[in-house]
Amino acid sequence: MIYLDNAATTRICEAAMERARELFTENYYNPSAKYGGGFAVSAMIKKARGSLLAQIADPSKFELIFTSGGTEGDNQAVFCGARRGNAVTTEGEHAAVYASFTELKNRGVEPRFVPVRRDGGVDAQAIAERVDEKTSFVSVIHVNNETGAINDVAAIARAVKAKNPRVIFHADGVQAFGKIPVRLTSDIDLYTVSAHKIGGAKGTGALVKRKGLTLPPLLFGGGQEGGLRSGTENPFGIVAFSAAAEEWFSRPSEDAARIAACREALFSALDKTLFRRISPEGGSPYILSVSAVGMRGEVLQRMLWDRGVVVGTGSACSSKHRFSRVILACGYPKDVADGVLRLSFSRDSTREEALQAARACNEAASEFSERV
Amino acid sequence: MEKVVIIRYAEIHLKGKNRGYFERAFSMNLEKSLKGIRHELHRTSGRYLVEKFDEARTEEILTRVSRVFGVYSYSLGYLTESAMDAVFAAAKRVAPASGTFKVETHRGYKQYPLNSMQISAEIGGRLLSENPALSVDVHAPSATVYIDVRESNRTLVFGSFERGPGGMPVGTSGKGLLLISGGIDSPVAGHMMAKRGMNVELLHFHSYPYTNEGAREKVMTLAGILSDYTGTKTVSVVSVTRIQEEIHAKCAEELNVTLLRRFMFRIAEAIARKKGAQCLITGESLGQVASQTIEGMTSSNAVVTLPVLRPLVGFDKDEIIERAKKIGTYETSVLPYEDCCTVFLPEFPAIKPKLSYVEEEERKLDVQSLVEEAVAGKEEVSF
Numbered sequence: 001m002i003y004l005d006n007a008a009t010t011r012i013c014e015a016a017m018e019r020a021r022e023l024f025t026e027n028y029y030n031p032s033a034k035y036g037g038g039f040a041v042s043a044m045i046k047k048a049r050g051s052l053l054a055q056i057a058d059p060s061k062f063e064l065i066f067t068s069g070g071t072e073g074d075n076q077a078v079f080c081g082a083r084r085g086n087a088v089t090t091e092g093e094h095a096a097v098y099a100s101f102t103e104l105k106n107r108g109v110e111p112r113f114v115p116v117r118r119d120g121g122v123d124a125q126a127i128a129e130r131v132d133e134k135t136s137f138v139s140v141i142h143v144n145n146e147t148g149a150i151n152d153v154a155a156i157a158r159a160v161k162a163k164n165p166r167v168i169f170h171a172d173g174v175q176a177f178g179k180i181p182v183r184l185t186s187d188i189d190l191y192t193v194s195a196h197k198i199g200g201a202k203g204t205g206a207l208v209k210r211k212g213l214t215l216p217p218l219l220f221g222g223g224q225e226g227g228l229r230s231g232t233e234n235p236f237g238i239v240a241f242s243a244a245a246e247e248w249f250s251r252p253s254e255d256a257a258r259i260a261a262c263r264e265a266l267f268s269a270l271d272k273t274l275f276r277r278i279s280p281e282g283g284s285p286y287i288l289s290v291s292a293v294g295m296r297g298e299v300l301q302r303m304l305w306d307r308g309v310v311v312g313t314g315s316a317c318s319s320k321h322r323f324s325r326v327i328l329a330c331g332y333p334k335d336v337a338d339g340v341l342r343l344s345f346s347r348d349s350t351r352e353e354a355l356q357a358a359r360a361c362n363e364a365a366s367e368f369s370e371r372v
Numbered sequence: 373m374e375k376v377v378i379i380r381y382a383e384i385h386l387k388g389k390n391r392g393y394f395e396r397a398f399s400m401n402l403e404k405s406l407k408g409i410r411h412e413l414h415r416t417s418g419r420y421l422v423e424k425f426d427e428a429r430t431e432e433i434l435t436r437v438s439r440v441f442g443v444y445s446y447s448l449g450y451l452t453e454s455a456m457d458a459v460f461a462a463a464k465r466v467a468p469a470s471g472t473f474k475v476e477t478h479r480g481y482k483q484y485p486l487n488s489m490q491i492s493a494e495i496g497g498r499l500l501s502e503n504p505a506l507s508v509d510v511h512a513p514s515a516t517v518y519i520d521v522r523e524s525n526r527t528l529v530f531g532s533f534e535r536g537p538g539g540m541p542v543g544t545s546g547k548g549l550l551l552i553s554g555g556i557d558s559p560v561a562g563h564m565m566a567k568r569g570m571n572v573e574l575l576h577f578h579s580y581p582y583t584n585e586g587a588r589e590k591v592m593t594l595a596g597i598l599s600d601y602t603g604t605k606t607v608s609v610v611s612v613t614r615i616q617e618e619i620h621a622k623c624a625e626e627l628n629v630t631l632l633r634r635f636m637f638r639i640a641e642a643i644a645r646k647k648g649a650q651c652l653i654t655g656e657s658l659g660q661v662a663s664q665t666i667e668g669m670t671s672s673n674a675v676v677t678l679p680v681l682r683p684l685v686g687f688d689k690d691e692i693i694e695r696a697k698k699i700g701t702y703e704t705s706v707l708p709y710e711d712c713c714t715v716f717l718p719e720f721p722a723i724k725p726k727l728s729y730v731e732e733e734e735r736k737l738d739v740q741s742l743v744e745e746a747v748a749g750k751e752e753v754s755f
Contacts, residue, residue, distance in 0.1 A: 296715060302581035322708075371617045372582075372715060 002353045002360075005312045006197070007145060007175060007287055007344030013199035015247045016240035020201060023236035031233050032224065041235050048242030055245055056177065056191065056208055057184035065207045065225045066238050070174040071096040073192030073207040074139075076218040076229070077170040078104065081190060082137035086110040088130045088160075089139045090122045091329035092149070097139050097172055098325070109136070119280035120147030120330050124159040131163045138169050142176035142191075146314055146326045146342060148279045148287030150180060157187035168213065174205075178248045179286045180256070189213050195241035198248045204237030251347060259345050260285035262354040266343060269358035274365040278327065278340060285345070291332070292339040292365045295372070300341060303364040309357050312342035373452040373462050377422035377433055378520075378528055382444035382538045397541040397569075398442045404603050405436045416522055417480065421451065434534070439600050441539035441567050447518075449530025454484065454521055456494060462529035463495050468515040470505035477519040484521050491519055540569030542602055547571040548681060549649040551640055552598075552607070554590045557655030557684055559598050559701040560692050564683040565653050566602040573647050574598075574607040575640055579616050582715040592755050593704045599755075601699070608647075609751045610639055615742050616716050623733045626722040629663045630730055631737075633672045638743045641676040643750065651679045657692065658685050662721040671730050 003011070012020075023044070029037035031045055045066075053064040067073045074096035078087070082104055089101050091113045101111040112130045116122050121144060131138060138160050142153050153171040160167050170190040176182050178198040184191055188210065195204040209215060209228075221230030263285055267277060270290060278289035292300055297313040304311055314324030314337075327337040343357065379402065387394050395415070402413055402420060409432065411425035425433055430448065437446050450462035467473060475496040477488040486494065495517065500506055520528040548570050550562040562572045576591045588609070595607050612635060619631045640652050656664045673680055684692055696702035 296582075298584065299581050299715065302584060306581065372620065 001308045001310060002357050003310045004343040004345060004349070004353075004357055005310050006346040006349075007342060008312050009196045009202060010199050010346055012196075012201055012240065013244050013247055016200055016244040019243045020236040020240040023239055027235070031235055032222070044239050045233055045235055048238050051242045052193075052206060052245055053208065055249055056173075056182055056193065061186065061211055062184060062208050063211055063226075065209060065228045066233060067192075067205045067207050067229060068203055068234070069196075069205040070094070070172070070192055070194035072218070073194070073205050074170075074172055075100050076207055076215075077168075077190045077192060078137070078139060079107075080216045080218055081139075081168040081170055082109050084109060085134035085136045086112055086132070087137040087139070088112045088114060088127060088135055090114045090116055090127070090141065090151075092116040092120045092122060092144050092147075092326050093139065093141050094145050094172055094174065095325075097141065101139070116144075116326075116329050117149075118330050119149040119283065120144040120278075120326060121149035121151050121280070121283075122156070124152065124156040127156050128159040128163050131160050131167060133164055135164055135167050138167050140169075140171055142171045142173045142182070143180060143284045143287070144326065145175045145287075146278075146324060146340075147289050147330065148175075148283035150176075150283055153188060154185045157185065161187045168215075175284060175287070178245065179284050184208065184210075186210070190215070195237065195244060199244035200241040201237045204234055204241050206241070248347070255347055256285050259347070259349060262345055262349050262351050263288045263343075265351050266354035266358045269355050269362075271362045271365070274362065274369070276336070278330070278332070278336075287345075288343045289327075290341055290343070290361075291327075291336045292341065292361075292368070294335045295339045295365060295368050297338060297340045300339075300361070300364050300368060303367065304341075304357075304360055307360045307364065309360040311357070311361075312344060314340055314342070373450050373458065373465075374423060375425075375427055375430070376449060376451045376528070377425075377430075377437060378447045378449055378530060379420040379422070379437060379536075380418065380444045380446070381420070381442050382536070383442070383540060394442075394541055394544055397544045398440075401440050401442065401541050401543070401603065402437070405440050405600075406433065409433060409436075416526070419522075419528075421528075423451065436600070438534065438536060440541075441537055441569065441601065442541040443536030444538060445533045445536050447530040447533055449518075449528055452527050452529060453525050454481070454523070454527045456486075456491075459491070459519060459527055459529060460495055460498050462527075463499060463517050463519065464502070466517050466529055466531040467499050467503070467506065469503075471514045472507050472509035472512075473499070473515045473517060474508060474510045474513040475499070475517045475519060477521070479521045481521050481523050483524065491521070495519060537567065537601075539567035542566050542569060543571050545569030545571075546651075547573060547647070547649045548651045548653045549573045549575055549640055549644040549647065550653040551636060551655075552576050552591060552595065553655075554587050554594065554705065554707075555655065556689075556696050556702060556705040557657060557660075557692055559594050559655075559705065560695045560699065561653055561655040561681075561683050562598055563601055563695070563699050563701075565681060566598075570653075572598070572602045572604055572653065573644075573649055574604060575643055576607050576609050577612045577636055577639075578609060579613040579715070580611060582613065582616070590704060590707055592753065594701050596755055597699065597701050597704065606752050606754045608643055609753050610643070610746050611749055612636065612639075612746060615746060618737055618742060620716050622736045625718040626720055627725060627730060627733050628716055628718045629721050630668060630671055630725045631734055632716075633663055633668070634675045634730070634734065635739075635743065635746070637672045637676045637680070638739070639746050641678050642743065642747045644678055649678075651681050652676065653681045653683070655684055655692075656682045657687050657689070660689065662723050665723055667724040667726070671725055671727055674727060 031042040078100035177193040191208040196202040475492040477491040
């Protein structure tokens with residue numbers, strides 16, 4: 001099987017699995033317990049926290065709150081950050097931010113959606129234009145999960161803060177962390193990451209927060225995570241996350257170039273009479289979105305599954321809707337949106353796999369157009 | 373005194389010499405519906421009693437009983453000895469805490485020393501003197517205490533009648549094969565035939581990869597809800613992908629749906645015969661969509677000899693929806709998964725297809741082998 005749906009989720013890596021197993025069977029104590037076992041688990045979480053944070057930002061300026069995943073991190077950022085006036089985001093956001101912004105209306109905050117470019121990205125200027133003195137919160141996706149377009153969140157955050165320094169700036173980094181270089185600047189207040197996109201377990205993520213920023217919790221209770229996220233910690237998920245990240249970052253940075261080459265090899269081998277490219281060339285090397293115009297991506301996806309090639313369509317989280325909201329926001333018509341396939345790579349993807357996948361895509365699409 | 377569920381049955385009393393047959397089927401269905409819950413089911417004259425059950429699961433038992441066809445009404449009450457003190461103890465539990473009430477007695481056991489009026493007066497009097505917040509109103513009471521003296525030492529005491537689904541015990545009116553899609557109508561059609569005692573088998577068509585597993589799961593969920601009423605625990609699943617592709621490639625586009633339905637009916641008939649079903653059941657309602665015109669129905673009927681029952685044929689959509697909500701299938705039916713037709717759906721389907729034209733177009737296809745191939749690929753999915 002060739003698995004090219006790594007932007008949806010990845011297989012857990014061996015190192016993470018090993019650590020998780022240990023925490024399931026041996027060190028299963030509640031990290032809040034005041035006996036040896038509890039302290040031991042608590043220490044493991046502390047170590048994982050430090051190690052993960054160091055990969056993303058300067059630990060002296062930022063702190064890290066473990067969450068149940070990307071959606072929770074995004075929700076906490078939006079609902080705890082956008083508390084008055086208006087809030088600005090893009091039309092290219094993942095549903096976790098987009099739907100939360102839609103809900104803001106019911107909570108007395110005016111949501112503002114900035115249109116995206118054809119590639120799904122957004123310019124700093126376009127965001128800053130919608131920010132005014134009443135803006136309390138801005139959220140911009142770092143890597144667009146459907147097209148792979150990269151937003152320069154550092155520049156956007158700088159432009160936003162120049163316009164209104166009181167704004168809380170959040171970036172959804174779920175598809176960026178581990179996939180492109182990430183280093184948070186002091187203009188960024190909040191940053192969401194998720195474990196299962198880089199070989200960790202589902203159900204674990206983190207919200208990175210600038211120190212000094214006062215943020216209310218989303219979940220109240222026993223006061224875990226410094227009171228910012230109550231609920232018994234998920235030690236196996238957390239330790240596995242850190243183990244997965246350590247393995248991920250221990251690999252050479254040339255990997256990105258190799259993956260980008262795989263992506264381009266795949267695209268070159270696609271039959272251009274059947275497929276057109278959606279992803280920008282300068283986007284995340286891990287994501288290639290194409291459209292089999294006039295066909296139905298979901299059907300192609302199943303034809304490919306039957307051929308042993310696993311790909312995505314739009315975002316898996318929103319695949320209950322027929323057309324991808326994000327692809328339509330990029331300005332594509334429905335027949336393009338309907339035919340979108342998202343091929344997303346892992347660090348282990350090879351050129352050979354990419355070429356095989358391209359062949360399967362060509363076969364499936366020509367079969368589809370013959371039959372339908 | 374013991375908590376019991378009292379079940380009265382509908383229509384079975386109309387059956388003369390076949391009554392035993394109907395009653396056996398009814399009690400078997402009741403047993404089936406209560407499977408997994410500790411209980412004893414006993415028949416007394418004209419009633420069934422669920423006894424010795426786990427009281428924590430009382431509501432679940434009532435819900436399950438409320439779905440068994442043939443149940444006219446049911447009550448939660450007490451089975452006690454027939455001595456006045458025992459009956460009074462049960463009546464106290466059933467009586468309201470305050471307000472108006474009356475006692476209504478039925479005395480099946482005619483040798484009991486008191487008659488119905490005397491029993492009502494005695495128990496009513498005792499309730500009144502015990503609880504000053506109560507008062508009697510025999511014309512429009514807000515609560516009624518029912519006493520039913522069944523035998524010398526078995527009396528039922530209860531406070532209300534719940535209306536059952538009525539109908540006939542499933543299995544007493546033959547067997548039919550329901551063509552079930554993921555939509556709103558077909559589960560309702562199956563429910564209605566089961567209500568008249570029909571054993572309803574299920575057949576679902578899919579066109580993978582044009583439809584997905586989500587659509588199939590949805591049908592399984594619907595079948596699961598339906599099985600609370602019908603007891604059927606499997607669905608026959610048949611792929612019509614090849615047939616749709618062939619029709620699309622060779623025949624007039626406007627006839628896509630008409631032709632597909634003829635294939636579905638042929639396949640359904642072949643499977644019905646294998647399963648011993650005596651008819652096909654569909655959720656069609658006259659004029660609801662392009663294929664459900666009288667011409668469309670005629671064109672489908674023309675390829676089968678088994679009768680096709682369409683219990684919803686005269687229903688409006690909102691009437692069907694109302695029933696689907698009552699049965700509990702509506703929420704699942706409206707989930708957004710596509711059923712068979714949409715990828716190949718013509719822009720302008722023929723609304724009044726002429727049979728001669730349909731047959732002419734169909735001659736372009738190898739009908740028999742397509743049907744045989746589809747039937748051969750049938751899967752039986754249990755849930």
